[in-house]
Amino acid sequence: MGGVYGSVYDRRYGGDLQGVIGRLPYLNSLGVTALYFNPVFSARSLHKYDGSSYHHIDPNFGPDPSGDRQLIAQEDPTNPSTWRTTAADSLFFALVEKAHARDLRVIIDGVFNHTGRDFFAFADLVEDQAESRYADWYAVSSFDDPAMSDTSEFDYTGWWGVASLPEFANNEAGTNLQSGPKQYILDATERWMDPNGNGDPSDGVDGWRLDVAEEVPVGFWQEWNAHVRDLSPAAYTVPEVWEDASGYLEKGGFEKGGFSATMNYHGFACPVKGFLVDRAIELSRFAELLREPRAAYPPRVRRGLQNLIGSHDTPRLATMVVNRADTGYAQPERFDYDNGAIVDVRQNPDYKVRAPTASERRLQRLAVLFQMTYVGAPMVYHGDEAGMWGAYDPDDRKPMVWPDKTCDVEDNHPYGHDRPADPVAFNDDLFATYRDLIALRRDHEALRRGPTPAGRDRTASGGPGPHRGGPASRYVGGRGKKKAPRFRYVRSCLSAPGHGSQDGVEDPLHVGTHRGGERHRRVPYLETGPVLLGHRQERLLRQVHPSRAHLVLAGTADVLDGKSLVPQRKPDGVRPADADEGEGPAGAGRAFDADGPGRHVVVQDVGRNREGHFLPGI
Template identity: 45%
Template sequence: MKNAIIFFSIIFMPFITNCSSPKNEEIPRVPEWAKHAVWYQIFPERFNNGDTLNDPKPIDMEGGWPYQTPEEWHTTPWTSDWYKFQPWEKTNGHDFYWNAGTRRYGGDLQGVLDKLDYLQELGITAIYFNPVFESPSLHKYDATMYHHIDNNFGPDPEGDRKIWTEENPEDRATWKLTSADKLFLKLIDELHKRNMKIIIDGVFNHVGSTFWAFKSLQEKQQGSKYKDWFTVKNWDDKNTTENEFDYEGWYGVKDLPEIKEDENGLVESFANHVHDVLKRWMDPNGDGNPSDGIDGWRLDVAEMVNINYWKKFRTQVKEINPDAYITGEIWWKDWNNNVMMNAAPWLQGDTFDAVMNYRFTRAVKKFIMDQKTQINASGFVDSLNTLAREYNKENLYTMMNLLGSHDVERLASVIVNPDIWYDHRAKPSETPEWDIRKPNERERMIQKLAIGIQMTMPGAPMIYYGDEAGMWGGDDPDCRKPMVWKELNYEIETAHPFGKTRPADEVKFNEDIFDWYKKLITIRKTNDVLSNGEVEYFMKDNDNKVLGYRRYNNDESIFIVVNNNDVGKEITLDLQKNKIENDLTDLITGEIIRKNDTGFSFGLQPYQIVILR
């Protein structure tokens, strides 16, 4: 979640750890596997509907924004025109963006299981899931409970709901497995069989207004045993007809009651509950072997929780699985003035392994996507060198190098709409001139160049679901369209959220973009130097908009050259100091470049990247 106010839209036995806590020297600064990861982010409700029988119903939305279900509401057709009003949306008097918050498309865990072959073909080695815990919203950042997977993600929503009533949510000895929980454990197993890792979103700064402990607080007020979990500003006076109860919400949003903190971070009793949750999902059968559990956590709005708690959190996570990965959402320092945070305090070896590297994203945007405010090759290198100076190399090489996420405008639409501050009013409701159209051929060339840079830089590349299919869209909710699959036929996009004229855009799976991702991922995975090698920027030709950099170790060198230009360029590389005598091969095209008297000469097409070995 971003730092801006948003509206919303087997019986488990007590865990017994059979192994002693690992000593500090046994825990690597970062998991080695994370340096080699190719991440894929899945927003569960919008990835794939594998089981229509579990689709959300009005009862599943109760207690969440907007606290009502439109008349005649039902799940939205997966392949419909995104901005087109559904029949029940035409009559409720609300605009597109209000209605988008009430939509459900039915994505679920079976849908993910059905697409594991697809992800494996793409080359994915690790998956990051947006929240999967029970919640009334489409995004699940407003948890009802942490110890169950959302019932609409599993095969038996009604049966799961019955199981909840048989438990004491505070007492893990009473926790059972629902059908959704079991399917999630099956998904973990299937991913591990394919040597793929899985991490999930941990949202521990706040909960939803339907969270079980908060419901107790609302009902019992000062008499609730959970009154110290939340910051209560005013209690209800039972002698009046009004409800004076007031409390602190995340950024003032009452749908998201904020968890109380002391000098150590999250208050102890709530932190103990989170510890139980860690054990449940990281070592589900409690045998001390974490192979049946998730491989780590992505921590939401992490800078809003005292770092002392995250240090304790790291210890707890690494005690369960020393090879687990922890990444944080450390993002905006000053959103209004476009200043991002230096995440170094969280990357000292005692807190997080990595963060979502939005600073990398912004640097790539400013270098190759912006037009009027574009930075040159030297400026781009300066941005990357700043990261390298501020972050320990081990952490830098495990950073999530993303080009899009659930919280920002999609990569393709960033290119269509250059020169706008990243993650700033990037949708028609906030910027009327925002262009919602499909990218053209030139813009797709720039997209490929961005992908090429992402796959050849230090840090683990992350793909937001659908970017590999060519999807486009502005900031939330427009970045959360249903996934485009090649086997489905989609309605042509002709609608505009405010009725403006727009081009008719065909929506279909982009094979060319998919194949490009697949090829670049293969090159990265089969050339280890691209994951763990050093980096040297040997060419910064600002006038010609050409950048050259070398990835190298003691055994090999790979040379990457980027033409950030809409015209072709002739290049000659003098690699004498690198002692390169043999011919070079472009790993993308297979073209052989032979050495001549002046070095290695070749032509670059507009927005072309070459990877030479």
């Protein structure tokens, strides 16, 4: 294993919860409304998916690690009445309070399929074997035979065969977890959602992301989600599902399991990788890959879909662009989105680790523009907005760059390959693009919720409206105010790849007709959501593509060429095929507030340094 990979997993860079608190103003300035933390519970590893408990924050994230461990040692971990509040726990509750004061919601990661070998129950099981009080907590295939002193016959199921991640046992019917781990998880869930036990969840977390949810029986999720709704009806719960989640819905994952939505790898991240990043598919196919999964969900779920591009499980968006390819996929259904054989430098030393060029940054901006104008809840992986790049884990977990900190030049390749010397610094221009696009989404309900009720009514009745090419004098917020932004339904932001380019990067925004007199092309229409067109949006689009930024809008279909608006006709019969109906989320779908989950932009893994990839306050 080359260079840094031989030691990086043993390193800790010192990030803590106090650092997150210190950077809350930065997050406010970016405009995000929710923070999703990867696991913050006690664990040995840098990634924290191998928990040693679920009812304590990792002591290393607090101010008194040794004192916290002494308190924890005095508890009976299965008896909540004995649980103590450590210094790290208190600091986390303070973070939640301060985040709420800034109108920031907090989502945490629940890993309820497996634990680490340091987990209190598994450690006891290893010691006492079949006599352990936790003997039925884990999927044990054989216990150690005391008569065989020279060998150990102890064997158990690890997550995907990983011995350091022992799996909890299911009940005999396979419909739920065993009663012991199930009750412990329910108790720990309540601790974080209603810390003082007074029935008011305002001092607790606002939601959960559930790791490898499909590998936990649906019966457990039924009970767990019901428990969560009893604690906080507005809580947002989203499972990690990589494949087509509509099948998970059919099995009861949403309607019976009670989840708010899903992480939208299948219906957003992978199609974006295939079309916007790699240019490997035609626009019509891209539209299908978006439309078909979206149509499988009811409107309340659609608006809560966690639309991510990069995450802790993938290369960063900037590095996807640097390594874009349109042929030879090993996993064509995912466009090698997370295929470690391709995107992990440890397995593929030829994967590029350099910084993106200016033209590649434009393509990153384009992807973010689409993300912020598409139905669902956009999720930004921390640091993408600051210009960070990196391949698959651990390269996507580099220490955060900050505007007030100086970083060394990055010139090392872990396997000694040639690479440029890349300055590492906070990218103010890219940050401004993210900030302004997030502000655009937050400022305009049309981008968060879809067509306004009035727009739907006019269209449904057959009268003139934004989906029927109504007159330009029809404005959101009143008529007759000629300077008000016009409401149009965005039907096509993008044309097929290969038409128009700049600096060697093909321009998917190029639609064919503008003042330059290029021949008009009809292109397949995408259904992305309504937009308010005004001077602010024109400025944003110029940032995305300075010389040729276009939007095709239904109705009188304006094309913005960076200088002026040129009327175009829309193809006959175009209207939203699956426009949201109803008055908004209900029950499990109403995440955060009355605006619904589509209002929110989520930043993942902000502030914590579980692997040394974020340096809050340092």
